[in-house]
Amino acid sequence: DxxxxxxxxxxxxxxxxxxxxxxxxxxxxxxxxxxxQDPGQGLRLIYYSQIVNDFQKGDIAEGYSVxxxxxxxxxxxxxxxxxxxxxxxxxxxxxxxQETQYFGPGTRLLVL
Amino acid sequence: xxxxKQSPQSLIVQKGGISIINCAYENTAFDYFPxxxxxxxxxxxxxxxxxxxxxxxxxxxxxxxFNKSAKQFSLHIMDSQPGDSATYFCAASVNSGGSNYKLTFxxxxxxxxxx
Numbered sequence: 001d002x003x004x005x006x007x008x009x010x011x012x013x014x015x016x017x018x019x020x021x022x023x024x025x026x027x028x029x030x031x032x033x034x035x036x037q038d039p040g041q042g043l044r045l046i047y048y049s050q051i052v053n054d055f056q057k058g059d060i061a062e063g064y065s066v067x068x069x070x071x072x073x074x075x076x077x078x079x080x081x082x083x084x085x086x087x088x089x090x091x092x093x094x095x096x097x098q099e100t101q102y103f104g105p106g107t108r109l110l111v112l
Numbered sequence: 113x114x115x116x117k118q119s120p121q122s123l124i125v126q127k128g129g130i131s132i133i134n135c136a137y138e139n140t141a142f143d144y145f146p147x148x149x150x151x152x153x154x155x156x157x158x159x160x161x162x163x164x165x166x167x168x169x170x171x172x173x174x175x176x177x178f179n180k181s182a183k184q185f186s187l188h189i190m191d192s193q194p195g196d197s198a199t200y201f202c203a204a205s206v207n208s209g210g211s212n213y214k215l216t217f218x219x220x221x222x223x224x225x226x227x
Binding site: 004006031040041042043044045048050090092094098099100101102103104105106108 | 118121144146148153154155156157158161201205212213214215217218219220
């Protein structure tokens with residue numbers, strides 16, 4: 001069963017706490033992406049990675065960090081520096097040289 | 113600076129009617145225009161996509177119309193069904209270096225199809 005999995009589905013963060021969102025894909029895709037979705041705002045790119053051990057900032061990278069140690073995994077850490085982290089976070093992947101991105105089911109992050 | 117403008121923000125259509133969602137872009141370097149469908153609490157799924165060398169693409173009840181000179185494209189849903197009720201996003205893609213393509217999304221349209 002191929003696809004993109006994100007966990008957990010819901011995540012709660014306390015003030016000043018770092019949290020890590022998981023994204024795994026078994027599509028053998030080279031590129032992976034993290035987006036943030038807020039009501040009425042569409043999807044905004046946080047970070048993306050074309051290959052293992054390499055990643056670039058997107059449009060709203062401040063307060064976030066990523067790693068890409070394995071091709072199939074691209075975890076996102078929401079740090080305490082992100083002052084407004086409540087949002088729906090979406091991970092996506094695409095094949096080498098292809099424009100089409102495939103999305104995971106998302107993680108909803110809530111601040112307590 | 114919003115590079116892809118989508119309208120309307122919300123749309124209510126009767127069952128069997130035609131739903132039309134419009135998008136306009138600014139960057140003439142965009143060369144791939146997908147539409148995504150998203151149900152509540154789920155990730156977006158690719159619905160249909162078009163390239164600027166084609167003026168129209170149809171897949172079942174879904175059609176993209178593309179006007180390169182006006183820098184506009186639209187999604188038409190024929191014979192709209194209650195199951196089509198979802199949020200629709202247009203997007204545009206440009207090669208951002210190497211083999212990487214960066215998608216820019218519109219803000220979305222919430223479509224409600226009444227039975």
